[in-house]
Amino acid sequence: MKKSVFLGAMAFAGLAAGAASAGTLDDVKARGKLNCGVTTGLVGFAAPNANGEWEGFDVAVCRAVAAAVLGDSTAVEFVPTTGKTRFTALASGEIDMLARNTTWTFSRDVDLKFEFVGVNYYDGQGFMVPKDLGVSSAKELDGATVCIQTGTTTELNLADFFRSNNISYEPVPIETNAEAQQQYLAGSCDVYTTDASGLAATRATFDDPSGHAILPEIISKEPLGPLVRHGDHEWGDVVRWTLNAMIAAEELGVTSANISEMSAGTDNPEINRLLGTEGTLGEMLGLSADWAKNAVAANGNYGEVFAKTIGEDTPVGLARGLNAQWTEGGLLYAPPFR
Amino acid sequence: MSDQTTNSIAFVADGTIPPSPPPAGETGPIKWLRENLFSNAVNSVLTILALLAIYMILAKTLPWILNGVWTTSSLAECREVLNGKVGACFSVLTERWNQLLYGFKYPVDQYWRPNLALVLLLVAIAPVLFFDLPRKLLAFTAVYPFLAFWLIWGGTILAPIVALLGFAAGAFVFQTYGKSSFAIGFFGAIAAAFAVWLIGGALIPDGASDNAMLQAVPSRDLGGFMLNLMLGVTCVSLSLPLGIALALGRQSDMPLIKWICVVFIEFVRGVPLITLLFVASVMLAYFFPPESTVDLFLRVVIMITMFSAAYIAEVIRGGLAALPKGQYEAADSLGLDYPQAMRLIILPQALKISIPGIVNVAVGLFKDTTLVSVISMFDLVGMIRGPILASTEWNGVYWELLGFAAALFFVVCYGISQYSQWLERRLATDHR
Numbered sequence: 182m183k184k185s186v187f188l189g190a191m192a193f194a195g196l197a198a199g200a201a202s203a204g205t206l207d208d209v210k211a212r213g214k215l216n217c218g219v220t221t222g223l224v225g226f227a228a229p230n231a232n233g234e235w236e237g238f239d240v241a242v243c244r245a246v247a248a249a250v251l252g253d254s255t256a257v258e259f260v261p262t263t264g265k266t267r268f269t270a271l272a273s274g275e276i277d278m279l280a281r282n283t284t285w286t287f288s289r290d291v292d293l294k295f296e297f298v299g300v301n302y303y304d305g306q307g308f309m310v311p312k313d314l315g316v317s318s319a320k321e322l323d324g325a326t327v328c329i330q331t332g333t334t335t336e337l338n339l340a341d342f343f344r345s346n347n348i349s350y351e352p353v354p355i356e357t358n359a360e361a362q363q364q365y366l367a368g369s370c371d372v373y374t375t376d377a378s379g380l381a382a383t384r385a386t387f388d389d390p391s392g393h394a395i396l397p398e399i400i401s402k403e404p405l406g407p408l409v410r411h412g413d414h415e416w417g418d419v420v421r422w423t424l425n426a427m428i429a430a431e432e433l434g435v436t437s438a439n440i441s442e443m444s445a446g447t448d449n450p451e452i453n454r455l456l457g458t459e460g461t462l463g464e465m466l467g468l469s470a471d472w473a474k475n476a477v478a479a480n481g482n483y484g485e486v487f488a489k490t491i492g493e494d495t496p497v498g499l500a501r502g503l504n505a506q507w508t509e510g511g512l513l514y515a516p517p518f519r
Numbered sequence: 520m521s522d523q524t525t526n527s528i529a530f531v532a533d534g535t536i537p538p539s540p541p542p543a544g545e546t547g548p549i550k551w552l553r554e555n556l557f558s559n560a561v562n563s564v565l566t567i568l569a570l571l572a573i574y575m576i577l578a579k580t581l582p583w584i585l586n587g588v589w590t591t592s593s594l595a596e597c598r599e600v601l602n603g604k605v606g607a608c609f610s611v612l613t614e615r616w617n618q619l620l621y622g623f624k625y626p627v628d629q630y631w632r633p634n635l636a637l638v639l640l641l642v643a644i645a646p647v648l649f650f651d652l653p654r655k656l657l658a659f660t661a662v663y664p665f666l667a668f669w670l671i672w673g674g675t676i677l678a679p680i681v682a683l684l685g686f687a688a689g690a691f692v693f694q695t696y697g698k699s700s701f702a703i704g705f706f707g708a709i710a711a712a713f714a715v716w717l718i719g720g721a722l723i724p725d726g727a728s729d730n731a732m733l734q735a736v737p738s739r740d741l742g743g744f745m746l747n748l749m750l751g752v753t754c755v756s757l758s759l760p761l762g763i764a765l766a767l768g769r770q771s772d773m774p775l776i777k778w779i780c781v782v783f784i785e786f787v788r789g790v791p792l793i794t795l796l797f798v799a800s801v802m803l804a805y806f807f808p809p810e811s812t813v814d815l816f817l818r819v820v821i822m823i824t825m826f827s828a829a830y831i832a833e834v835i836r837g838g839l840a841a842l843p844k845g846q847y848e849a850a851d852s853l854g855l856d857y858p859q860a861m862r863l864i865i866l867p868q869a870l871k872i873s874i875p876g877i878v879n880v881a882v883g884l885f886k887d888t889t890l891v892s893v894i895s896m897f898d899l900v901g902m903i904r905g906p907i908l909a910s911t912e913w914n915g916v917y918w919e920l921l922g923f924a925a926a927l928f929f930v931v932c933y934g935i936s937q938y939s940q941w942l943e944r945r946l947a948t949d950h951r
Contacts, residue, residue, distance in 0.1 A: 221895050222909025229906045231614060233623035260739075261895045261905065269801045359908065359917065386915030388598065496595065496911045 205277050205409070205416035206250065206467055214256050217243035218276035221261040224382040225491040225499075226282050235259045238490040239280040242301055242407050242424060245476040246278065249423045249468060254479035268293055271410060278420050280407040284334070294411040298421035301406050301483075303503040303512055305399035306338050307377035309384060312394050314371060319398040323348040328361045328370035330354075335375055338401040358383065376403055378491065378499055385496045419466055426473040429455060429515040430482035432506050437481035444474050455518045462518060473518075483513065583607050593912035611916045612923055615907050619923070622742015622897045623906055629673070629734060633745050636670040639663060640752065648938060671749070674728035674735035681719030685712040701858070738816035742897035744927055749816075750898075751885040751931075754823040758884070759877070761824065762831025763870075767861065769836060780832070787829035793890055795822040800894035819891055827884045831877055838873035839865065871946050878939035882932045899924050 209215050219227040219239055227237040235243075240259070248254040260276050271279045272294070282304075283289070285297040308319050316322060319342070329336050331354045343350050353370045355361040362383055365373040373380070377399060384390050407424065409417050430436075433452050435443055444456040453459035457470035466472065480486050487504065491497045505511025543549060556566040586606030590613070591597040597608040612619065621630060643663035646656035665679035689712035697704025728735040741749070768780035787795075799818040807813070842865060850860035870877075892901030903920045907913050 220909075221897075221901070222905035222907075224909050224911055224914045228909040228911075229618075229623045230910065231618070231912075233618070261897070263893060263895050265797075265893070266801055266895055269805070273805055359904075362915070363917070382914065385911075386594065496914075 205413050206419055209250055209277055209416075213251065214258050215243065215247040215250065215278070216258045216260055216276045217246070218260050218262045218267055218270050218279040218281055219243065220281045221263055223282060224385075225378070225495065225497040227259075227280075236490070238302065238486060239282060239407075241480040241486040241490065242280045242427075243278070244479045245427055246420055246423045248479035249426070249472040249476040250419060252469065252471075252475050254475075268295070271295065271408070274410075277416070278407055278409050282405045283408060285404045285406050285408075289408075295408045296411050296417050297406050297408045298417055299406050299424045300404040300512075301424060302378070302404075304376045304378050304403035304405055305503075306335050306374060306401040306403065307380050307399050308396040309365070309373045309380045309393055310371060310396060312392050316396070317394075319396045319400070320346055320348070322350065322372060324350070325371040326351040326353055326369070328353045328355050328365050328373045330358070330361060330375060331356065334401070334403075339374055342398075342400040362386070378497070381499050382491075382497045385498055415467060419468065422466060423473075423476045425515040426455060426476050426518075427483040427486070428506075428513050429518060430473075430477045431484040432508065432513075432515060435477055435482060436485060437478055440474060440478050444471070451518055460519075589613055594915055595912075607919050608916055609919055611907065611913050611919055615902075615913070618743060618902055618907065619899060619920075620743045621745050622740065622902060624740035624742065625736060625745075626734060626740075629736065632670045632673070632733065636667045637748070639666065639670075648942075669733065671741070672736055672738070673731060673733035675723060675731045676733075677719075677723045677727060681716060681723065684719060685715040688712055688715045738814050741816065743902055744899045746891070746896065746898040747885070747888045747928075748931075750820065750823060750888040750891065753820050754827055754884055754888075755881045757820070757824045758828040758831055761828035763835055763866070765828060765832035766835035766839060769832065770839060783825075784829045784832050787825050788833070792823070792826050792887055793893065795826055796890060796894050798822070800896075815896070819894075819896070823884065823888065826887075827880055830880045834876035834880060835869060835873050837876065838869035838871075841872050842868055871943075874939055874943055874946075878935060882935055885932060885935070886928060899927065 219235065219237075222228045223237070223239075225237055227235060227239045229235050235257075243257050243259065244254040247257045260270060262270050262276075262279070262281060267279055267281055267283065268289075270276050279295075280301075282302070284304075285300065289295055290297055308322070310316050310322075322343075327339065327350050329339055329352050336352075339350075339352070350372075353364065355364060358375065358379065361373055361375070364370060366387070373383070375383075377395065380395050384393050384395065387393060407420055409420055429451075430440075433449065433455065435452060435455070440456070443452055444458060446458050447453060450459060454462055456474045457463055457472070461470070463470040463472045469475075481489070484506075487499075487501065488494065491499045493500060501509070501511060503512050505513065507514040540546065544553065557563045582605050584607055586601065586604055587609040588597045588600050588606060589609050591600055591608070591610040592614060594608060594611075597610055601608075617627065617630070621633065625633070640663070642656075643660045646652045646654065646660055662683070665683045668682075669676055669679045689708035692711040693704045693708040695704075696707050765780050765784055768776045769784065771777045771780070796819065799822045800815065803813065803818060846864060846868065847860070850864040855863065889898055889900040891898050892904060895901070895905075897905060903924060907920060908916070
């Protein structure tokens with residue numbers, strides 16, 4: 182008797198927990214705040230400024246989702262996570278979504294039971310060398326000493342690259358990016374390798390950035406994107422289409438400057454559907470009709486966010502490259518809003 | 520003739536000769552130099568080498584410090600001002616000063632609250648540290664934890680008042696019944712305290728914190744050096760009594776108590792602090808439903824307190840073991856019972872012997888509070904490694920920030936160490 186009561190209570194608790202995690206969208210609306218997991222700090226992608234406000238490329242995704250769901254881009258509780266705590270924070274329900282330059286891989290998607298809703302930055306592993314070295318291609322790096330962060334996928338990629346090109350290298354294991362920066366500048370290694378965006382950000386902090394070159398070879402695929410828990414498809418759709426709305430807005434020429442003018446109605450039916458003056462896309466998502474308008478108005482479209490946080494005019498100075506629209510030779514391709 | 524008689528003696532001293540100064544080589548700084556620095560050839564060579572080393576260090580660091588730039592708003596701007604000269608970029612400290620001390624989310628207009636709490640801490644801790652001060656000041660020390668909680672976290676004043684009343688009720692019950700039977704007094708005190716907390720907690724209306732006199736600040740918004748100080752002070756003051764209890768429990772004749780204490784101490788000492796912190800921040804989240812977790816600050820305090828209590832218990836056990844057996848027998852022969860013997864004879868001596876060890880643990884504990892940066896709490900080191908180094912303005916400034924952190928920690932730790940040396944001298948009753 183007692184045992185069955187206990188089991189019943191367990192089952193009820195399990196059901197209650199299941200029910201609580203099934204409706205993230207309703208939870209967020211009821212709470213009036215989005216709990217968004219970000220990194221504890223990565224140049225250009227997420228960091229609090231001198232006034233303590235979070236800003237950056239990943240932060241913009243959180244703000245856009247908050248604007249789409251709640252109509253207020255400041256209704257976000259940023260939960261800083263480290264590389265070690267990020268997945269447990271998401272799985273345990275402490276955060277509603279994770280926008281933390283996380284690479285979309287098979288095992289994270291399938292085995293860890295998360296759902297990557299898209300890619301907001303296509304990264305890849307690159308090499309940085311001092312210009313004095315006179316190297317113009319990674320294939321000329323035979324016998325070089327390479328600074329590499331231990332325990333990362335970059336380490337494995339590096340071994341693969343050198344083996345498949347049949348050249349040798351001497352690894353210098355490094356714990357953190359900060360340490361790598363110092364070791365590289367002190368000349369302990371000829372080459373520093375990590376994600377290309379990280380290389381650009383690191384180079385931007387040097388006394389003399391022009392003395393260092395980033396080699397053209399990109400030796401791995403690192404698609405970074407926001408992710409949510411597996412199994413809550415309504416919430417996954419909200420985050421996915423908010424990201425798509427930012428990308429589509431750039432493609433359609435909707436910017437934060439002209440959005441209020443365009444939301445009065447235009448000749449382009451796709452813009453009208455996106456901004457909610459035609460069709461019922463918002464209703465299908467369980468959001469208000471102007472959800473995408475709010476999302477884009479929060480920080481601007483994808484291109485504006487890119488330019489403001491990590492683009493060529495910022496100290497990070499990244500070119501669009503793969504992250505250009507498909508019409509410009511990049512990989513960004515938002516499915517149609519219809 | 521009289522002239523002749525007076526001149527027949529060539530010279531008569533009519534007073535003492537004034538002492539002449541010692542030879543130049545035997546006095547003042549020169550003598551000191553000769554005796555201490557150049558007493559023989561080897562020492563002379565070593566002195567010159569040491570001077571050379573000091574010069575080389577100063578020649579590098581002094582220009583770096585003196586040329587320091589204090590007013591720019593980014594690293595790039597700072598380098599522009601320096602224009603290729605050697606110089607530090609201290610402007611990161613001035614621009615991010617508040618973030619380094621308070622974290623980046625504590626409301627700016629409320630900074631006076633932690634400041635006031637720090638000043639009051641000095642007042643509250645003084646009678647504990649310096650026992651020549653009037654004992655009546657201890658009353659303020661007893662109230663201080665609740666006052667500080669209210670100042671730093673804000674919200675309704677009822678919560679700390681209820682907590683205080685619970686402790687007061689427990690103390691009252693213990694005073695009343697503890698004399699006749701320790702067990703009744705002890706467990707009665709715990710029951711009374713919990714009763715007050717439960718009833719008081721139910722009486723506090725929902726949303727009492729919304730319009731409180733002091734704006735409520737959640738634990739997640741605490742940060743900077745303030746967080747290190749708070750964790751350090753809380754954990755040291757909690758782990759000392761817990762450590763004493765564990766050390767006494769380990770020596771107990773009662774097998775259950777003895778083995779609980781042994782298992783606790785050996786388990787906690789056998790586990791790295793960082794794994795305990797990970798358990799506190801990551802694993803516990805799985806055991807609680809998403810909306811009802813224990814406050815992260817509290818979880819971390821519990822883990823660090825457990826950790827340092829185990830170490831302090833072993834240090835005090837060393838002090839207890841160092842006491843001659845005659846002291847225990849003397850206490851017994853005076854007819855004192857166990858609490859009296861411990862309080863009046865054993866512990867005062869054992870704790871005195873343990874002071875260097877306890878201070879060692881306390882200093883280590885204070886520095887270990889920086890480990891919370893790995894579970895994404897923004898203490899001083901967490902602020903530096905995370906938000907400040909990751910901002911586009913200050914990415915690449917290392918020496919200035921970490922040097923500043925080292926200086927802050929050095930000041931506090933050196934202060935603790937000096938206090939302990941004073942305490943040892945003050946308590947020295949032997950005539951060595």
